[in-house]
Amino acid sequence: MTVLFAVGATGLMGAAALGIDLGLLFQTSRRAQAAVDIAAMVAAANPAGADALARRSLADNGFGSATIGIVPGRYAADTGASLANRFQPGGTPANAVRIVLATTARPHFARVLGLPAEVGIRASGVAAQAQFASFSVGSGLASLDGGIANAVLGAMLGTRLTLSAMDYSALLSARVDAFRFLDALSTGIGLQAASYSEVVAANANVGQILTALRVAVQGQPGASAALGAMIGALPGTTPLVRVANIADLGDSGALAPSRGTAGPMLGLMDLVSATASVANGARQVSVDLGASVPGLLRTQLTLAIGERRQDSGWVQPGGSNATVRTAQTRLLIETTLNAPLGLGTLSLPVYVEAASAQATLRSVTCPWSSPSQRSVAIDVQTGVASLAIANVAKSAITATGTGPDLSRPAPLLALLLPPLSVNGGARASIGGSYARTLTFSDDDITRHTVRSVSATGLTGSLTRSLLDGMTLDINGLGISPLLQPALSATLGAAAPLIDSVLDATLRTLGIRLGNADVAVDGTRCDQAVLVQ
Structure with missing residues (x-):
């Protein structure tokens, strides 16, 4: 044993x-x-x-x-x-x-x-x-014409807006902490969310989004009053919008930032126009400005937005979310003006197709030993814009597809002896593939400095450049030497007026033709991740 x-x-x-x-x-x-x-x-x-x-x-x-x-x-x-x-x-x-x-x-x-x-x-x-930066590309920061902005935003929101130019200036100058906006929105929609990732996954209507933005801009009375006027003008029922399409968390969503932390600072007007664009979906927007543009008898806009303008949220260099783009837009501006020599009225259709500019976060530097040496590098590429004077049907202005046929000249003027008419056509493009790397210093980031990249080939009046290359004919034949200079002078005088309509419409959507405006909304380097 x-x-x-x-x-x-x-x-x-x-x-x-x-x-x-x-x-x-x-x-x-x-x-x-x-x-x-x-x-x-x-x-x-x-x-x-x-x-x-x-x-x-x-x-x-x-x-x-x-x-x-x-x-x-x-x-x-x-x-x-x-x-x-x-x-x-x-x-x-x-x-x-x-x-x-x-x-x-x-x-x-x-x-x-x-x-x-x-x-x-x-x-x-x-x-x-985990070095994050938040940036935006394409925001139009100049003053907006109140009438055109009201017409475009109102049409997308399904209402009639009467904001003043001062209201839009307040919206353009205001900035919002994205996480404070999400805090207010989660309360407004009754969502008991544990993290911001749950908030951005939810849906909210346009009224709830604008109300949350108004809460987030407390201390900025001008912007708050403008938002209040917009909220008061909304119809009883407004479309639902996925919150992630307005304020995406970017790469930081994987870190599930806790409630109450500081978020990226976003432009208020950018959020408002993004909300209107998403709420409108891919529907065509038709706006009749009537005789509100001095010097033009009538102006009509037909607009389709293919890809909305975007902010990055907190993103990391090299990540899948590190590239953001401006909106892709198709726009037809139809104007009517007095014809020369007492020949009646002259119709001029200008078609614009604005491709997207884009910005990519290249690097973020946040040295702890010297915080003032913080910097962010962003690669920027301007978009290409095509302009044309052609016989374009309104039904062809859609957000998808290859775009309208621009080969047919537009009937500009019907002469006294029918069926004679003066026809004109022109094509032009601006922008091209122009890329540049912008470096934002600590002072630039703190002040939210906007840096611009301008494409080559963009000088003077856009419409004037288009008109200078226009070919005119009468029923396919040549045009009278007497009528040619008179028409050229009349169209040349209308060019800056059409430019103003074009610029104000695109700025409402956060777009600048041939330019890319980039601003860094903030950096965050207080997180770390395991890599080995």
């Missing part, structure tokens, strides 16, 4: 060593790795104080007596290097921290079998700053 007991006890000890001691070693290893991961993220959020922050975190998790190595450095995710070689120890400016921890565990039964009394355990981890 003694021999059998000794043999059996040895087997039991071996089984206990395999079961209990291996479980203990595995648990200790898991605890050590978790503590290292937490310490690395805490330290990477502030590389300047990485050593003290990491040691305190490890001590709080029970590893204060372990051997600890803390190495600040730089992590470059977009270098194409293998994952193991992306961390550069000592690299500047530091944006990451590597922590290596060595500790031991004391098994209970393994020593009976002659195994060591202590087993070494090693854990390591690398965390990098």
Whole structure:
């Protein structure tokens, strides 16, 4: 029995060593790795104080007596290097921290079998700053003509607006904390959301969105009054809008920012026009300005928006959300004016197709040791715009498809002896593929400075450039030498008037032809993520 007991006890000890001691070693290893991961993220959020922050975190998790190595450095995710070689120890400016921890565990039964009394355990981890920036592209910051903006926004919202030019100036100058807007919106729609990710996934009607914006602009009385006037003019039922289409969280949605944190500062007019664009959907917008434009007998607008203007939200360089675009728009401006030589009225249709400009976040620098050296680099590419004078049907102004046929000349003037008519056609394009990298300093970001990129080939009056290249004919034949200069002078005088209508309409939607206006709305570098 003694021999059998000794043999059996040895087997039991071996089984206990395999079961209990291996479980203990595995648990200790898991605890050590978790503590290292937490310490690395805490330290990477502030590389300047990485050593003290990491040691305190490890001590709080029970590893204060372990051997600890803390190495600040730089992590470059977009270098194409293998994952193991992306961390550069000592690299500047530091944006990451590597922590290596060595500790031991004391098994209970393994020593009976002659195994060591202590087993070494090693854990390591690398965390990098999650550097976010928020920016916008394409916002028109000049004063808007109240009448045209009222007509365009009112048509998209299904109402009649009577805001003044001062109201629009207040909307253009106001800025809103995106998270304060989401706080007010979640309350307004009765959503008990735990995070902003749940709020942006919800739907709200236009009235609820404008009301939440009004709450978020408290302390800015002019903007609040303008929003109040818009809310009062809304019809009883307004369309539902997905909140993510108005204020997207960008890459920061994966971090689930807690309620009450500071969000990116967004332009109020940008949010209002985006709300109107999304609420309108892909429907055609028709606006009759009548004789409200001095110098023109009548002006009619037909508008279709293919892709709305966007803000980035908090995004990271190289991320899938790091590129944003302005709206893609098709617009037909039909004007009527007095013809020369007492020949009646002259009709002039100007078709504009504005392709999107785009901006891509290239890099974010947030040195903790010198916050004033903060900077953001953005790659900007201007859009291409096509202009034409042609016989374009209103039904062809749609948000999708290849666009209308611009090959047919437009009938400009019916002469006294029918069926004779003066026809004209012209085509022009501005913009082209023009790219540039803009760098925003800490002062630029703090002041929300707007930087512009202008495409080549954009000089003087857009409409005048188009008219200068227009070919005229009478029923397909040449035109009288007497009528040609008279028509040219009349059309030339109307060019700046049509320019003003075009510019005010597109600025209402946040678009500038041949230009890209870019502003950085803020940066955030107080988060960190594990990378190795």
